[in-house]
Amino acid sequence: MQIVTRVREMQALAESLRTEGKRIGVVPTMGYLHAGHLSLIELARRHSDSVITTLFVNPAQFGPGEDLDRYPRDFPRDQDLATRAGTDILFSPQTTEMYPAGYATYVEVERVSSILEGKFRPTHFRGVATIVTKLLNLTKPHVAVFGQKDAQQAFLIRKLAADLNFNLEILVAPTVREEDGLALSSRNSYLSPQERSRASALYRSLKRAESLIAGGERSAAAVRAQTMDILSRAQPTQIDYVALVRPDSFTEVETLTPPSVLVALAVRFGSTRLIDNMIIPFPESR
């Protein structure tokens, strides 16, 4: 595996891979890799000749007071895991080269950036859209892989790529979970043992939503209430939201209609903010 830290070197390398006719797959990450990331790298591997894993803790997607400074980092471990999962090139640029003094250009995807996650993290998706645009220009991929765990991000990136005419395929890989259902996240490392145990409520609440819908419940309010109920019993510090949206538009629904609904939620335990979601198909659409 080759490690690239300079922007110009990455771009020249991507261009030469393209000229050789290689199919490039990219997996953008903020590092501190876990099995979820590795599944993205493995998926990219199956769809490309050269896999570029990017590792960059993007300051533009953290708001004031968020966890940029304490975001976990372990480069030697990431390097080892990324190699073993099938990365050919690990691109790990410096912040000063990605956002030099006087940096001024931002990409904004309207509407989806200001709902749900965007309501609680007002500049987050502007930072995501901007870094993804930059990374796509630097790595010139034929395919880019993102995780379903960040469902709203995946939706936004598909929209961005279509709107700005990026010529690539976007793959979204299923969420990888712990034994008790907790979605893997670098932020899980912040949880105390007690919080970690309570955090399994996220998945349980989504499974409850799933069984309600399987049982014929069609009221978003009813599903939401029971989902909230399970979350509340885990005594979180705060439930930011539980939302039922159409997976193809991210618009909230009142009455659930086929073929599927996406239930998305965000919950805080102490200062740790966890998100999760599930796309729930309707029985008649299975």
Place this chain on the structure above:
Amino acid sequence: MQIVTRVREMQALAESLRTEGKRIGVVPTMGYLHAGHLSLIELARRHSDSVITTLFVNPAQFGPGEDLDRYPRDFPRDQDLATRAGTDILFSPQTTEMYPAGYATYVEVERVSSILEGKFRPTHFRGVATIVTKLLNLTKPHVAVFGQKDAQQAFLIRKLAADLNFNLEILVAPTVREEDGLALSSRNSYLSPQERSRASALYRSLKRAESLIAGGERSAAAVRAQTMDILSRAQPTQIDYVALVRPDSFTEVETLTPPSVLVALAVRFGSTRLIDNMIIPFPESR
């Protein structure tokens, strides 16, 4: 010359040119081509194997009440002129394909978008930055050519390309002028004969600024006052601004310092808004 109207076809063609090792040059225009545009196409010709001229009246860069509806169009003539200047591919997409229903993604270059032209046309540069990003992704150029006549736009596009890591060279071609100095512009066609005659004041005012600076004047206010004076005598409907900025940062200056200053101005005759500018080198920097 090949005419392409579909987005997918343009992108596939650009990709195949790249695969063949061809150097692509792009000249984005809004059509109604004049000798200024043709000089851009000729410059692109000298720097590339395949010249793509794009012809698209971009609604996103017109504000409410601006001249989108009456912007002059003459496709057969443009086709003829573009071919003769050396265009290989004329890309002329439909608005509905460039901005389909639900379009939501915009590119914003902060600061430079809100000064001078941006102050009078608040959403203009957002529209420019967005369409340029889209056109670069669609035409995949090695070199893109813009005109110095739109100096602030050229500055913004250089900034955008650097910030978003577009891998291409940007060339800015000198302004082409009429006999009396009026900068060529598609909007000159709006001028009545009387307005047309008065409009030569733009160039004369810039020449006055030039001779003042050559003569040792170092006060921006003094240069500005005399420039305004020449413009005022032409009885314009309104002078939007006369600004003296550093060409490398587009920040206004009070005391003129080497190596050069950019004098930019915007003036209205009736409902026609004209812009012009001149980069004036200092005598000691020549």
